[in-house]
Amino acid sequence: TMLRLRLLTWDVKDTLLRLRHPIGENYSALAQVHGVQVRPEALTKSFHQAYKVQSKHFPNYGLSKGLSSKQWWADVVKQTFRLAGVHEDRLLTSIAESLYREYCSAQTWELLPGARETLGQCRQLGIRMAVISNFDMRLEKILSHCNLRHHFDFVLTSEEAGFAKPDLRIFQRALHISGVAPQQAAHVGDSYVKDYRAARDAGMHSFLLTAAGCANRWEREVPKEHVLPSLTHLLSVIGKG
Template identity: 65%
Template sequence: SGHRLRLLTWDVKDTLLRLRQPVGPSYAAEAQAHGVQVEPEALNQSFLKAYRAQSRRFPNYGRAEGLSSRQWWVDVVKETFRLAGVHEDTVLSLIAENLYRDYCSAHNWELLPEASETLSWCHQQGLRMGVVSNFDNRLESILVHCSLRHHFDFVLTSEAVGVAKPDPKIFKTALRLGGVRPEEAAHIGDDYSKDYRAAREVGMHSFLLHTPGQSTQPEVPPGHILPTLSRLLAVIKKG
């Protein structure tokens, strides 16, 4: 490439960490602890509806409208249960607060295969690393609890920056914090438009984590596709 890579930026959800189970079973278990029975599948469906509606109405955790992400999520959880037929507000407030706190901890998250090893290897190569994620401000503590935070020089969330990927501003902020030119940086993520294409549009290199079996992506050269995270090692060595 003519430019040695100096900075790697990483997406987190479904790139480095994923939920151990869908939200339905987690939400159902929390409800059951309060004596409320709801089918996990019903909660999966109503969560998608509630999340999409809230995201349309208050993009990026309502930051522009002065909402806290905590309030944003509490409202999503309550609406999820209301759509599934649960309406007792006192119980819903308890459930929502508990879930908000639980998703901060490690027990709802697991590392993707090879995440830890790949980050350690990149770190040993002397690469600077940062996170660029459409996430709320709980991400710092999630990364700490999952023993990943120490790999990163900085963690940029869409809530903190005030814009979400694919907005170029979040990538430009990462380049500034990393102290590099775009051609000296690469972004790794699992979403074609928010990760792969958005990073390329600001002039960065980009790699798409694309596990076999997913539908094929438009215009992504095979050399830019990572079937597993460890493929990155070969790519960087070659560069």
């Protein structure tokens, strides 16, 4: 059966855009500009630790606890460096502010293979597109800087929605904004739980982008025709559904 889609929603990080360099390398290079030497491996390790704790105590950028996403990220950055042995507070504040700006710039991100072509072709098919992403409000700017923003009717971040995927309400909000029924919408993302499963639970179609040839533990749960080995693959399945 042809899948008559009116709306296609997209995850961004690791679906359309990815970091050009590992986080530890970014953090280490920026610390060096501030005159601090810390090994990238140490920062990668401490970042994952800091991020995990912060996400647990203050989910979705701590919005319900009165934090701003900027403050949330500053706390993660400072704690990352503290765990790696850097403690001078004024220095940590400067590093956090520089990193917050740097993550907005196109230099920090790169497009996944096939992203630009696939978005262009979907638009030519007349399908409306939007973003549903667990991201903070910098996402609009990042998409503009990477020259992707014009493809989308709207960008819905978890910060703006007040809910983060896999919460169904962020998908429902997107459907409500676009006035499209879930059965006429599909979502594309790289997370089984937050993208594939959640969109299906919201009544939408969905496709799971997997790193090429990367077998994962969800394989049995996802029908082959819902798996995208690459973004360019989407056009061959959108017609068949």
